[in-house]
Amino acid sequence: MNDEIHIATNISTEIFYKIVDFLKENNWKLTAEYNPEIFDKAIDFDLYQFEKENKTIQMAWDIWFQGEIKATSSVFKMLSSYLKYEFKYGTSIHFYKDIFHKKSSLLIKYH
Template sequence: MNMNIKVATNIKTEIFYSVPAFLKKNGWLLAAEYDSRLFDKGIDFDLYQFTKKEQMILMAWNNWFEGEIKAEMKTLMEIAMNFNINLSFGEPEYLSRPNIIEEMKTVLKFKK
C-alpha cells in the first residue's frame, strides 16, 4: 500500500455526499457504488469507489460514524480545501479493510 494513502474519518454527512460531485467535476470516474436497489443505501450505509488514471478513492458512510474517505494525502487535502474542513484521521470503521470492494462485490454496482 502506498504510504501516502490515508483514511480521513468522521466526515460530516452533508460534506460526504457533496464529495462525489466535486470528484466528478475534477475528472474522477465512478467505478463502483453500493447498489441503489438496496433498501438501506444512504440510510444505514453507503460506499463509492472512484478512479483517475492509476489512483483510487474509496468512500464509506454509515449513520453512526458518518463518512470515511481513503485516498492519497494530496487528494484528501484538495477535498478539505474545497469544502473548508479540517480532516481527522481516527480509526476507520470500514476502509481499514484492504479488500472491502472484493468482500462487498455482491452488493455493489460496478460502472463500465
C-alpha cells in the same frame, strides 16, 4: 513527494455527499458503488470508489459512524482546498480490510 494513503474518519453526512457531488462534477470516474437497488442505500449505508489519473478514492458512509475516505495525501489536500475543510484521520470502521472485496458482489455495482 511522499503520497501516503490515509483514512479520514467522522466526516459529516453533508460533507461526505458534497465530496461525492464534487468528484462527479470534476470528471472522476465512478468505478464502484453500493448498489442503488439495495433498499438502504444512503439511508443506513453507502459506498463509492472513484478513479482519475491513476488516483483512487474509496468512500464509505453509515448512519452510525458517518463518513470515511481512503485516499492519498495529495487527494486530501485537493479536497481540503475545495471544501475549506480539515480532515481528521483515525481508526477506520470500514477500511480495516479491503471493503470492496469483503462485501458481496451482489451489494456492489461496478461501472
